[in-house]
Amino acid sequence: MGKVTGFIEYQRELPTRRPVEERINDWREIYQDFPLDKVRTQGARCMDCGVPFCHTGCPLNNIIPDWNDLVYRDRWREAVKVLHSTNNFPEFTGRICPAPCEAACVLGINEPPVTIKVIERSIIDHAFNEGWIKPEPPPTRTSNRVAVVGSGPAGLAAAQQLARAGHWVTVFEKHDRIGGLLRYGIPDFKMEKHWIDRRLEQMRGEGVEFIAKAHITSLDELRKEYQAVVLAMGAEQPRDLPVPGRELKGIHFAMDFLTQQNRRGAGDGEDQSKAILATGKHVIIIGGGDTGADCLGTSHRQKAASVHQFEILPRPPEERAPSTPWPLWPLQLRVESSHEEGGIREWAVATARFEGDADGNVKKLHAVRVSPAPKFEPIPGTGFTLDAELVLLAMGFTGPVRKGLVESAGLKLDARGNIATENYQASIPGVFAAGDSRRGQSLVVWAIAEGRKAAEAVDAYLSK
Numbered sequence: 080m081g082k083v084t085g086f087i088e089y090q091r092e093l094p095t096r097r098p099v100e101e102r103i104n105d106w107r108e109i110y111q112d113f114p115l116d117k118v119r120t121q122g123a124r125c126m127d128c129g130v131p132f133c134h135t136g137c138p139l140n141n142i143i144p145d146w147n148d149l150v151y152r153d154r155w156r157e158a159v160k161v162l163h164s165t166n167n168f169p170e171f172t173g174r175i176c177p178a179p180c181e182a183a184c185v186l187g188i189n190e191p192p193v194t195i196k197v198i199e200r201s202i203i204d205h206a207f208n209e210g211w212i213k214p215e216p217p218p219t220r221t222s223n224r225v226a227v228v229g230s231g232p233a234g235l236a237a238a239q240q241l242a243r244a245g246h247w248v249t250v251f252e253k254h255d256r257i258g259g260l261l262r263y264g265i266p267d268f269k270m271e272k273h274w275i276d277r278r279l280e281q282m283r284g285e286g287v288e289f290i291a292k293a294h295i296t297s298l299d300e301l302r303k304e305y306q307a308v309v310l311a312m313g314a315e316q317p318r319d320l321p322v323p324g325r326e327l328k329g330i331h332f333a334m335d336f337l338t339q340q341n342r343r344g345a346g347d348g349e350d351q352s353k354a355i356l357a358t359g360k361h362v363i364i365i366g367g368g369d370t371g372a373d374c375l376g377t378s379h380r381q382k383a384a385s386v387h388q389f390e391i392l393p394r395p396p397e398e399r400a401p402s403t404p405w406p407l408w409p410l411q412l413r414v415e416s417s418h419e420e421g422g423i424r425e426w427a428v429a430t431a432r433f434e435g436d437a438d439g440n441v442k443k444l445h446a447v448r449v450s451p452a453p454k455f456e457p458i459p460g461t462g463f464t465l466d467a468e469l470v471l472l473a474m475g476f477t478g479p480v481r482k483g484l485v486e487s488a489g490l491k492l493d494a495r496g497n498i499a500t501e502n503y504q505a506s507i508p509g510v511f512a513a514g515d516s517r518r519g520q521s522l523v524v525w526a527i528a529e530g531r532k533a534a535e536a537v538d539a540y541l542s543k
Contacts, residue, residue, distance in 0.1 A: 081144075081151045085123030091191035092117060099420050103379045106267040106344055108174075109416050118201040121194045122150035128185040132406045133195060136183025138528040139172075141165045143180055143195055150198055159206040162199065167236045167527055168278060170207075171261060173200025174270045176524045177369075183406035207277065214284025217245040223541045226251060226305040228295050228484070231259025232523050233514025234311035235282070236530025237537070241309075242285045244538045249305070250287060253294035255347060260313060261523070262345075263338040266373050268380070268416075272345065298488045298510065307509050307537045310498060311530060314515035316481070318474040320365060324433025329441040331355050333370050333473035340377050357383035361466040363444050364388040365430060366473030369415070374471045376417030386422035387465060393451050394426040429455060431462065433470065441467055479516040495519055503529075503536040511537055 082088070094113040096102070102109050125147035133143040142161050149158035162169050173196055184192035206212050223246045227234045230252040242248045256262055258275045279289065295301065301308050317332040319325070336355045343349065357378040364374045367390025378386045399409035418424060427448050434443035448461035478496035479485055485498065491506035493499040497519050498512040505512050513533035514526040 081125035081127075081147055082123035083127065085120075085151070086126050086186050086190065086193075089120050089124050091124070091194055092121060093194060093197060096416055096419070102268065102416075103420050106380060108271055109268050113197060113201060115201065115205065118198055119151055119153060122147045122198055124186065124193050125151070126186055126193075130185075132183040132185055133180040133193075136406055136408075137180040138522070138525045139165045139531075140528075141180065141199075143193075146202060147193065147195070147198060150202060155202065155205055155209075156211060158202045159211060162202050166199075167239050167531070168232060169199050169203040170274045170278065171232060171270065172524050172527065173197075173203060174274070175265055176522060179408050179522075179524070182408050188405050212281060214281050215243055216285045217243055219245055220247065220286075221245045221541070223247065223306045224249070224304065225307045225309065225537060225541075226301045227309045227311060228301075229259055229311035229313060229514070229516070230257045230289065231261055231311060231313050231514065232526040233313075233516075233530040233533070234259065234309065235278075236527045237309045237311060237513055237534040238287050238530075239282055239285065240531055240534035241537060242282065242287045244534070246538070246541065248287045250289050251293040251295050252289065252291045255291055255342075256345065257289045257291055259311075260334075263341050264334055264370075264373075266337060266340065266377055267344050268376055269373065272341075296483045296487060298484065298507070302507075302509065306541055307511065309530075309533055309537060310484075310505065310510065310512040310516055311514045311526075311533075312479055312484070312516045314476040314478050314497070314520045316477045316479065316496075317472065318477050320430060320472055320474065322430055322432050324435060324441065327433050327435040327441040328439050329468060330433065330470040331472070333364070333366065333374050333471045336471050337370075337373055337377060340381070355469070357381040357386070357469055359384050360468035362386045362469045362471065363465065363467045364471045364473055366390065366471075366475065367392065367424070367426065368473065368475065370475075371471075371473035372415040372417045374473055375422050376415075376420060378471075379417065379420045379422070383469075385466075388422055388424045389428040389430070389446065390424075390426045391429050391449065391455060392426060427451070429457065431457075433467070434464075441470055443467055444470065476515075476520040478519055503533040504540065509540065511540075 094110040096109045131144045146158040146161045178196040180195045181192040225248045227238045227250045238248045358381045362378045362383045364371045395412045403410045429449045431445045444465050444467040447457040449455040491499040503511045513529040
């Protein structure tokens, strides 16, 4: 695969990020264009490694060596067919997936791995630019109608697969626009939303119907009108921080902050009295993961006075930790684009309490440094206080929102509070679940894989 000696001759190369002083003044994607000849060179680095562990690193089991080889040989149209054979939306994964495939790349044992993510994104963008991506409606239709609740990556993948299998599919979304967390949870500087819109046009051409502003709180009516229902509502129940002062104004869940900014960027109106803005404020972000980094980049662009990001876990090592050897996903320090843009990032910090003013606004954060997991015990003498006018809680999610549809339907939950399933079918016949609502908070690549597998289970159920 690729050039036989390519991994020896060529070095790993990535697209360059736009200068910090430029990109923090707009909301456009941060990466500059990467010429196709450079993409071909990167494809040449793919080894004929015998057992391509990148397949197992990828939840979608993408056939990575094959499309790397096709890109190297300048056979782009074939490359996109191979790419689409396992992944409905490579334009999403090619932008926001953390690339577990690269962590499992055989070349990555002792050299920088193949730039799989960049090649993937380049293939699909080139295919769209060339006009190769068209609707693929089925040759025949069944009489079956399927409802998909939620229009994130799991719901969209399930909908597209079911429509191509010949079923009539309707996607319901509670928000104003289709896309779920792809649209409302991912900042524009990581993924601009016109990528979603062009894919939705293809799906409409395949017969998928989209209904926005439709907050489904009961399954009763859907089950009367549709032969199957797929629940792909995500895991939107945020993890809270039960410490003194949590009730103060100015303390918000990260997703509320990010969603507002994405609505703003789309030109949607908002209630100014409820606006969550970092502008001119001392911002504290609690949580060191991707969502926290997204809050960091958003705060920079909103011109915060200062930003601190805290993580309760210890600082990871600079290189892959011995506890996560190849081909496992490595425990190691990751520096996102937002971290390059400023702010102070600290580890092994726990929030003790918040302090407010006479009007109930948060003004101070009291914190302490802690010992490693699992105890996270406060270290005596390490307490400190920071100014805090906006606090964003980015500590992950605990599963799907139970109040509403899940509780009213009486759906069984697993030990972690997610919708329990057997072969993607929930405890109610004809009702299926996919994505984060079934497996818990996870990656976009897992969501697409879940949507595809759920669609396969639904199709088998309807074909009985």
